[in-house]
Amino acid sequence: MSFLRRSRKKEEEPPPPPTPVQEEVTAQQFSLKLAFLARSSDGLRLPADPRMQSMLPGIVEPLALAPVEVLEPVSHELANAAPNIDRLPELQQWITVRSTASPIAHHTLYVLESTDAVDMTVDTLVSALLHGQTDTSGYPDYNAIVGGLASHWDELSGDLIVRAVVGWGGRGQRGDTERHGNRLLSALYQQVRATGHSLGAATSARATSISERGGAICQHCGFESGTGAFYCPKCGMRMRG
Numbered sequence: 095m096s097f098l099r100r101s102r103k104k105e106e107e108p109p110p111p112p113t114p115v116q117e118e119v120t121a122q123q124f125s126l127k128l129a130f131l132a133r134s135s136d137g138l139r140l141p142a143d144p145r146m147q148s149m150l151p152g153i154v155e156p157l158a159l160a161p162v163e164v165l166e167p168v169s170h171e172l173a174n175a176a177p178n179i180d181r182l183p184e185l186q187q188w189i190t191v192r193s194t195a196s197p198i199a200h201h202t203l204y205v206l207e208s209t210d211a212v213d214m215t216v217d218t219l220v221s222a223l224l225h226g227q228t229d230t231s232g233y234p235d236y237n238a239i240v241g242g243l244a245s246h247w248d249e250l251s252g253d254l255i256v257r258a259v260v261g262w263g264g265r266g267q268r269g270d271t272e273r274h275g276n277r278l279l280s281a282l283y284q285q286v287r288a289t290g291h292s293l294g295a296a297t298s299a300r301a302t303s304i305s306e307r308g309g310a311i312c313q314h315c316g317f318e319s320g321t322g323a324f325y326c327p328k329c330g331m332r333m334r335g
Contacts (some may be wrong), residue, residue: 128132128263131260131272131275131276132206132211132241133259133279134211135258135279135283136295137255137257137296138255138256138294138295139253139255139291139293139296140253140255140286141291141293142248142251142252142253142254142256143254146254146291148222150164151164151281153220153282153285153286154222154285155222157224157278157281157282158222158242159222159225159310160228162220162222162242163195163198163199163220163222164219164220165199165202165214165219165220166218167214167218167246168191168215176264178191188288198222198232198233198234198240200235201233201240202219202221203219203262203264205261205263206240206241206259206261211244211258211261217244218244219244219259221240221241221243222240222241222242223272224239225238225275226239226262235264236262237262237264237271238262239261239263239274240261241261241278241282242258242259243258243259243282243286244256244257245257253293260282261275274335
């Protein structure tokens with residue numbers, strides 16, 4: 095009977111049960127959050143004298159950790175130029191117009207224009223690295239503080255309006271950065287007052303943006319100003335006699 099048992103087919107084993115699909119797997123998460131902060135002081139009014147603007151770099155220099163740079167306002171035709179990666183034509187204009195600026199100046203403009211702390215169709219910016227360090231490419235670290243003095247000529251009186259501005263940020267922030275920023279903002283403001291040329295606080299520290307202007311155009315620099323303006327806020331020249 096053994097040969098009968100040998101001829102019997104061996105029963106096949108049932109297939110293994112299907113492995114359940116794991117909906118969630120263990121993974122490492124990576125993210126990048128960018129945050130920029132800027133602070134601007136109230137405006138101080140200085141006499142209507144071209145020499146007032148030329149002395150501003152000397153006010154920033156004692157607080158600067160790098161060479162002080164003077165960034166002139168751009169033409170009103172480039173009012174839309176901005177460091178906004180979502181709008182490529184405006185970004186290309188901005189890069190072209192600031193092609194000669196240093197890495198520190200590029201970073202300063204990026205932070206201050208992105209936060210609307212300055213209007214570079216009107217403001218002249220005297221800026222430098224004020225706190226922190228730069229990376230190997232020369233750009234300030236995210237916890238470095240940049241800024242200086244922003245100025246423009248008042249449209250009615252012709253006086254020079256000066257504001258202290260600082261900015262920082264990028265990949266997160268550190269707790270002490272804001273404290274250092276406030277200290278530097280106060281120091282810049284007090285340095286302007288210490289010159290002895292201050293005529294007091296400005297009623298309106300910010301000039302009207304280009305989009306809100308209309309009427310008279312400066313014959314010296316082509317800046318489009320309001321109909322009631324006597325002095326160009328960009329170059330300080332008298333617009334009408």
